Amino acid sequence: MSESINPLLDLGPTGRRAIRFDQIRAEHVVEAVKTRLEQAQRGLDAIAANAGPLTYEATLHALDAATEPLEVTMTAVGHLESVCSTSALRDAYNQVQPEVSAFFAGIPLDERLYAVLKRYAQTEESRALTGPRRRHLDKTLDEFRRHGAELPAEKKQRLTEISRRLAEVTSKFGQNLVDATAAFELIVDDESHLEGLPPWARAAARQSAEEKGQSGWRLTLQAPSYMPAMMYLDDADIRERLYRAYNTRAAASPRDNPALIVEILELRREQASLLGYDHFADFVLEPRMAKTGQAALDFVARLRARSETGFGVENEALSAFRRSIEGPEAPPLQPWDVGYYAEKQRRASYDLDDEQLRPYFALPSVMNGLFEIVQRLFGVTIAPADLPVWHAEVEAYEIRDDDGTVLGAFYADLHPRDTKRGGAWMNTLLTGLPGTQRGPHLGLICANVARPVDGKPALLNHQEVGTLFHEFGHLLHHILSRVEVRALAGTNVAWDFVELPSQIMENWCYEREALDMFARHYETEERIPDELFEKMQKARTFRAANAMMRQLGFAAVDLALHTRAPPATAADLLQTSGRIMAEYAPTPQFDGYAFIAGFGHLFSSSVGYAAGYYSYKWAEVLDADAFTRFKAEGVFSASVGRAFRSAILERGDGEDPLALYEKFMGRAPDPEALFARAGLGKAA
Numbered sequence: 001m002s003e004s005i006n007p008l009l010d011l012g013p014t015g016r017r018a019i020r021f022d023q024i025r026a027e028h029v030v031e032a033v034k035t036r037l038e039q040a041q042r043g044l045d046a047i048a049a050n051a052g053p054l055t056y057e058a059t060l061h062a063l064d065a066a067t068e069p070l071e072v073t074m075t076a077v078g079h080l081e082s083v084c085s086t087s088a089l090r091d092a093y094n095q096v097q098p099e100v101s102a103f104f105a106g107i108p109l110d111e112r113l114y115a116v117l118k119r120y121a122q123t124e125e126s127r128a129l130t131g132p133r134r135r136h137l138d139k140t141l142d143e144f145r146r147h148g149a150e151l152p153a154e155k156k157q158r159l160t161e162i163s164r165r166l167a168e169v170t171s172k173f174g175q176n177l178v179d180a181t182a183a184f185e186l187i188v189d190d191e192s193h194l195e196g197l198p199p200w201a202r203a204a205a206r207q208s209a210e211e212k213g214q215s216g217w218r219l220t221l222q223a224p225s226y227m228p229a230m231m232y233l234d235d236a237d238i239r240e241r242l243y244r245a246y247n248t249r250a251a252a253s254p255r256d257n258p259a260l261i262v263e264i265l266e267l268r269r270e271q272a273s274l275l276g277y278d279h280f281a282d283f284v285l286e287p288r289m290a291k292t293g294q295a296a297l298d299f300v301a302r303l304r305a306r307s308e309t310g311f312g313v314e315n316e317a318l319s320a321f322r323r324s325i326e327g328p329e330a331p332p333l334q335p336w337d338v339g340y341y342a343e344k345q346r347r348a349s350y351d352l353d354d355e356q357l358r359p360y361f362a363l364p365s366v367m368n369g370l371f372e373i374v375q376r377l378f379g380v381t382i383a384p385a386d387l388p389v390w391h392a393e394v395e396a397y398e399i400r401d402d403d404g405t406v407l408g409a410f411y412a413d414l415h416p417r418d419t420k421r422g423g424a425w426m427n428t429l430l431t432g433l434p435g436t437q438r439g440p441h442l443g444l445i446c447a448n449v450a451r452p453v454d455g456k457p458a459l460l461n462h463q464e465v466g467t468l469f470h471e472f473g474h475l476l477h478h479i480l481s482r483v484e485v486r487a488l489a490g491t492n493v494a495w496d497f498v499e500l501p502s503q504i505m506e507n508w509c510y511e512r513e514a515l516d517m518f519a520r521h522y523e524t525e526e527r528i529p530d531e532l533f534e535k536m537q538k539a540r541t542f543r544a545a546n547a548m549m550r551q552l553g554f555a556a557v558d559l560a561l562h563t564r565a566p567p568a569t570a571a572d573l574l575q576t577s578g579r580i581m582a583e584y585a586p587t588p589q590f591d592g593y594a595f596i597a598g599f600g601h602l603f604s605s606s607v608g609y610a611a612g613y614y615s616y617k618w619a620e621v622l623d624a625d626a627f628t629r630f631k632a633e634g635v636f637s638a639s640v641g642r643a644f645r646s647a648i649l650e651r652g653d654g655e656d657p658l659a660l661y662e663k664f665m666g667r668a669p670d671p672e673a674l675f676a677r678a679g680l681g682k683a684a
Helices: 026-048 057-083 087-109 111-121 131-146 153-183 199-211 223-232 236-246 257-274 280-285 293-326 335-350 354-360 363-378 462-479 500-510 512-518 530-541 544-563 570-582 615-633 638-649 657-665 672-678
Strands: 186-188 217-219 380-384 395-401 406-413 425-430 441-446
Touching: 026 057, 026 087, 026 111, 057 087, 057 111, 057 131, 057 425, 057 441, 087 111, 087 131, 087 153, 111 131, 153 257, 186 236, 199 217, 199 223, 217 223, 223 236, 223 335, 236 335, 257 280, 257 544, 257 570, 280 293, 280 544, 293 335, 293 544, 293 615, 335 530, 354 530, 363 380, 363 462, 363 512, 363 638, 406 462, 425 462, 441 462, 462 500, 462 638, 500 512, 500 530, 500 615, 500 638, 544 570, 544 615, 544 672, 615 638, 615 657, 615 672, 638 657
Parallel strands: 406 441
Antiparallel strands: 186 217, 380 395, 395 406, 425 441
8 A cells, every 4th residue: 555545644735734534444554654653763763873963953853853743643543543433443553552652662762862862962052042942952851861761771671561561551441441331321211210301311312212223212321311310310220320330331341441450550650660750640740830749649638628628518418408308317318319419409509400501502602602702812713624524523623813824723523422432632633833834733622512402403511511612722722832843832731731721711601791602592592691690600619619529539549549559459449449539529439339440531541641630620720810810801801812822822831831821920820719719718
């Protein structure tokens, strides 16, 4: 197969690169990756063999450029495997992934490359570097050292073996999770068992059954099916079955993720030890804002201390609420009861049912409103684009600057499928630089929000709206990047800073002026009534301490697993993780609880959010504080929007993240803004 007919080896004209997703097939993968690996190795060899004058272009830039085609190819293949997988594509991906991981792990272990970089660091040119190029040199040398450049040969060999194996087992973890989620279905053949479920969710369940050639109503573990069932379904037995299934996904043979996690943790521990770190958290966090595992643990502990009192009060109030409607002999709350009774309590306390908002959040209007908000804030325009897509549901768009310059394009894939992993995410496909031969940026956002049902547009709940705004914030960080160094561009920032651009966008989902742009009743075009808007605002902090503790529980178990000795067995893992998460849970869990087996953030890639889940809360401190400037100067202030764009969105990792933040705010972050927004009061 020649390069001319393999779509993975053709990104199109230099100035207008694209990925031919509509033509990529499983049979293209192995040859394309083999070709890209050979090309990348030739590039590295050329750098190492350079006998001429050492320049930035011949060393650091060449190193960045040598691996880009391979990275793009693997990103495209990995993306397709996550959104429309087939057995053939999965096999091809699994075949190439370990070798590619070993290749990248081997780069800092190449003595020739490290010697060239160190020699370049001693030149007059290198000493004169400033800005992103200076940062690129310093960070590259540091990353080579951190990843084993100065280790003896036998330890380098072991690191390569670890990287190859981690790629295999983390990929298997993610695939097990997708398969386990898709494998579960609960068919309800008596509609009386669906009492309480909103009409749209019943219709979706009926449609899902029909699409599978079944009668009745089909409930699944996909979020648009699972979440409304847990919040509204009166039948506690069905809620329990769904909850148990969700929290035991991939927890036993033939999809034994706990066994994989034990191996992953041991591999990460050994990797960190070989590199001279006490544990994996210290290794991962050294270049991030937290710096150490202990600092991250202390951060989680501080937030927990501020939340525990409210947590207890909220949970007792929920139990009392159940007793108030079912009598003093009402049984204790079970984990599958919490969401159900909390929604009833919210409705009673604020006269607000989340379903009252759904008719105002038709997906087309939400996306148009999101685009309009971004355009007003950051001085860009967004319009449909003609790009090859991987599925008929996918839409493509182009983003231009106010002078007409094309900044980039992106895809939006927003609905669940059995062959698509759960959750929501943004991904970088191509990194460009406007005005250069590199062309514009290319990225994507994926989500799993409600589908259109019965001829109506897809109607979202408020949380799904926030998810779309969140992922678009990540996308803007990529598309608006103007960093001249690819390795430092866009979202290539410290992991505890990367959530700032995404989480700050969620704030506009609560602003009246912003909501009026897109929150219109899908039938009448009426905006959200003032009375309903006020209820929504008052309910924003409902069970805020529980929301805080839930995220802290995820962060705590993550840090515990990556700062302590790994559990010896899968049973030990489940016991340890369950015990830790119980400290942050509103009710005791059932025997066999195994949420950890589905914790894809931590275990579906070699690093991902491992030892970094705390980043969501770390960045939430930043976003709550940063949004105070918008509140003070106008939530649609073009000057503040441009300041955020120039100080944060355009700068990537071109400067230290704290320096970028202080450039925007004029001061260090103030964590009290987060507690004020959550209604958790002042520090004692």
